[in-house]
Amino acid sequence: MQYFNLRRFAVLLVILSGTSTLLAADAELAKHITVPTDWKGEQISLPPSFAREMKFKGLEEARFSPGMFQEKSNTFFSYFFVFKIDPGSELTQKNIERELLTYYQGLSRTIFNSRKAKVDTSGFSCELKKVVPVDAQKIYPEGLTEYSATVKWIEPFVTQKPQTLHLIIQVWTDKTTKDGYLFACVSPQEMKAEIWQSMQNIRDSFYRSLQK
Template identity: 30%
Template sequence: MNYSKTVPFFLILLLFIRCSNDNTSKNLLLAPDNWRGEIIEFPLKFASSLTYSGTEHVRFAPGWGEKDATDYFSYVFLWEIDENPQLSIKKLETEIETYFDGLMSMVSKMNLNLFKKLPKAKAFFEKVNDSVYVGKVMTYDAFTTKKEVNLNIIVDYKFCDELNKHLVLFNLSPQHPKHSIWKKMQKVTIDANCEQINN
């Protein structure tokens, strides 16, 4: 792993990761030990226009930051939020574009690319049923390759009675949906006593 490319990522995370010593600061996503985890509070510093209250839980595949790894840029994140997100194709497209534009802009500035104009993210979704959407986002990898990257996405929504929260689960990878990494991401489970989200 090239640590010169990953260190800025950790510096950025220090700006907006929830830091707490109490017992409530746990990642709700259960994954193997080599899947790094992060917990981020809403409102997200890089996408403050996403006006949710709650927490984002993240799990990164082991090769997430390695451009030649088969699991490069493959990860799972969960929005555990108070508000009903009232998902739709249009809303998902807008929010994912906002999310990645803000994230990549922040990362680029932290890497001192203050004046570099980044390509805008473009997302496309299709509705599978009332809780599942599949799509793609074309964005920019400001972390590792400094090139554009196309990520396939599966989104799964449900309300969890146990947590009294709305849960939106995102699985993302540039790999084709039939690639083995998707089976690995689907094994990242939610640590809560409510019906499990399954893709």
């Protein structure tokens, strides 16, 4: 797996050290993710070191667009992640809102702290709205639920300014293993932007691979 050679991303890797090693036993999820060569990524444990208060346990695979840390890029802070969640966690709307809010609060706080700066995360928010999934290709896992979401937070890596992230979230539970899955596409771009189609294509490829 390749990584950004950007200083900002190196800071994140240091923060995640000790939890970001790709273990052989955890390679199963990663093998289903295919991205262009200029998309980089990481695997971390859940709960992550920057948000120990999260209740979900398992692992996260994240992949970052080429412009992830470039403020002027039309793919700035655009990425997707997949949570594989150990059996026993309920993937309800309330629980997902709680977990993602905790995730983004912890991430922002940790990055600001690494710069010896303070951030007030009390005003951060995460709101989900259930929507009807459009599965024209019939590739979505059985029982999948889709949400449109908005996260309002302070972006810590580049701008250190308030940012609104849009998310398309899909969740389901594997009928055999009982593992929970959460696939989220994330971007501050409007939904008509090209990056959303790019992430949808990657997501579709992921679902097709799961079926093999």
